[in-house]
Amino acid sequence: MVSSTLLRFIYPPPESVFLTAMSMVSIVSLVIAGLMEISGSSMMHYSKIFNTSKKNVKSKMIEFSGRNGMLLAYFPAFVAAVAALALMQNQGLRFTLLTSAVAVHFFKRLFEVLFIHKYSGSMPLDTVIIISGSYFLFAVSVIYSQHLAAEFKEPIIDLKHAGTATFLVGITGNFYHHYLLSKLRKEGEKQYKIPQGGLFHLVICPHYLFEITGFIGISCISQTVYALSFTFGSSAYLTGRSYATRKWYLSKFKDFPKDIKALIPFVF
Template identity: 60%
Template sequence: MSTLLGFISQPPPSVFITAMSLISLTFLANSGFSEIRGKHYQYSKFWNVNSQKSAAKQIKVSSRTGMLLLYTPAFLAGLASFGIFHDEGFRFLLLNSAVTIHFFKRVLEVLFVHKYSGAMSVDDAIPISVSYFLSAASMIYAQHLSRGFPEPSIDLKYPGIVLFLMGISGNLNHHYLLSKLREEGDKEYKIPKGGLFDWVICPHYLFEILGFIGVSFISQTLYAFCYTMGTTVYLMGRSYATKRWYLSKFEDFPKDVKALIPYVF
């Protein structure tokens, strides 16, 4: 326990942050196991075709508009916190900047990188948007509450900066490679190539995990570590489901390509 406390700052006496830490870890981890069991979010390219939800009652928007709805509130939460919290210290500034940059990058990718082939239900987009907003706000608020408590004895914020920058740049690069697979209006899926795609089918998830590890190192709060652990389990499940989908669609899919971690998983 003493070793663990060396990495994590003393949790503030906040029922909200404690509850959000447990909820985030449990919800994200359960979502990862659901992906493995074949239960997917409906914006996924391999969501359940036998879903009983009536399509006639769904309000749909373009995929680009839906994805903007997912990420913009979280980005605005990060942006607004610069004006709400003042003189919170260097670690808070780093954490707030990392959260804001993460979601700003996602908004830019929606506008300028990703290619789209369908629509998104508003009923599905709103809960995901709210979850991203709450995660961003909770991450920043937990950092705010930790002010005044003793710093962790092992300072990880500088390694965290390096990991965050590696994660966000690697994720962007592989999203760009995915976007080059299809021309505008082309709805056909292809086997990704280039970068780390020759070793794993979801290197963009691998780098996203690396980025969130960086964020948790910068923050060193209980909430940040819980969110990162939950996100890791979710993306492991998501990558497993993605590989299974490619194997079902392409007879020539290379069997030695892993789901997430080269040579391991």
């Protein structure tokens, strides 16, 4: 049962087997994925960490270029959010803010794939399917959860405006640090470098820190159990991934500053 104190901040969980299952799946699967990142056994076969540690492994799976793989990963979730905005009107300000935030989140990702990120590797089909399916289910679930929440009374403590501001801070900071990463290598260069600028002098993954901030903003806009569950799970996964990223930089660069943390300045 959700305590009365918690119900001051979130809607009661709807009687939906689908959303109950998705909330549990989000927490369990993402926490496990984060632990696997820490142990160095990630199932997500992409990024410099995987490509370096698994470079001698030949895959028989169909592969996409990094750019095409990520486009396929993000596009279904973006379409789901835009469709909800177009087809589910008059659902109230909170629903509009939540659905708009999800649409903007995935639009930004698609924009970065097309115009910001530089890719040197490939993505196997199974990784594309897992990422695409996960994000699509997130978009559908968080929007559906918000739709069902309309039958309940609003939480006593309204966080949607604070959540909108938090989301904007998160998505802006994430985009800025992705832009800095994209400028590390000039055209034709393939060697990796230690990131500079922004918060990179404090943590090696400020883009993950701001991504978590963005998801916290979405949770505050939504104030539903599912959104909170996904944010918790995503935070656990990105924490594990940031730990693995810092470990990779320490192994590849002898001059990597030891005082640069993984995710949280001065702490972790």
